[in-house]
Amino acid sequence: MKLKKLFVFAIFLLSGSLFAQQITRFGVVDTAKVYQAYFRNSAPIRNYDSKKSEYQNEIVKRTEEIQKLKTQKADAMSSNNDSLVSKLDSDIIKKTDALTEYTNAKNIELESMKRNLQNSDSFYKKLYSVLEKVAENEGYSMILSLQQNNAILWYSSSVDITDKVIAELGL
Numbered sequence: 689m690k691l692k693k694l695f696v697f698a699i700f701l702l703s704g705s706l707f708a709q710q711i712t713r714f715g716v717v718d719t720a721k722v723y724q725a726y727f728r729n730s731a732p733i734r735n736y737d738s739k740k741s742e743y744q745n746e747i748v749k750r751t752e753e754i755q756k757l758k759t760q761k762a763d764a765m766s767s768n769n770d771s772l773v774s775k776l777d778s779d780i781i782k783k784t785d786a787l788t789e790y791t792n793a794k795n796i797e798l799e800s801m802k803r804n805l806q807n808s809d810s811f812y813k814k815l816y817s818v819l820e821k822v823a824e825n826e827g828y829s830m831i832l833s834l835q836q837n838n839a840i841l842w843y844s845s846s847v848d849i850t851d852k853v854i855a856e857l858g859l
Contacts, residue, residue, distance in 0.1 A: 712847055715828040717819065719835050726811060736801050743794040750787045754780060816842060 727733040761776040819831050819842040829847045833839040 712829040713827055715823060715826070715831045716834055717831055717841060719815070719833050719841070722815065723811070726815075727805065732805055736798070736805060739801065740798055743798065747787065747791055747794075750783065750790065754783050754787065757783065 757776050757780045761773055761780065764772040764776060822828075823831050823842055823844070829844045830840060831842040833841050
């Protein structure tokens with residue numbers, strides 16, 4: 689009787705370990721956070737941050753100029769100086785349009801710089817190599833990105849059932 693219980697227990701443990709091997713573990717990576725940590729002190733990031741700061745300072749300066757013109761316009765309106773109000777109104781419109789154009793152009797430039805930095809081949813080669821190493825060491829079958837919906841960054845070939853599906857389709 690004890691031998692039978694021991695045999696059942698051994699089968700239970702064996703089936704449990706076989707079942708445990710079938711479990712697919714997923715990991716998630718915040719690639720934006722990894723990216724920031726990786727490039728934090730790099731020259732391209734410092735250049736990007738410098739440009740961003742420079743552009744922001746220029747936007748603040750131009751916004752202050754527009755505010756001063758608006759204050760002058762309010763003063764001219766209160767003193768019924770219609771010609772000055774008209775001139776200031778025209779200046780405000782011109783400077784506001786110029787500020788909008790400047791802001792749009794610089795945002796496009798910064799976005800392009802950021803995209804180029806994020807698409808760095810050397811960074812992604814290193815990232816994928818590290819993802820594979822961490823995933824295999826920790827027993828993950830698949831690593832997903834937090835930034836891109838359902839984007840698979842790495843997966844173990846053990847979870848790929850493509851050949852089985854093709855075989856079942858009789859192809």
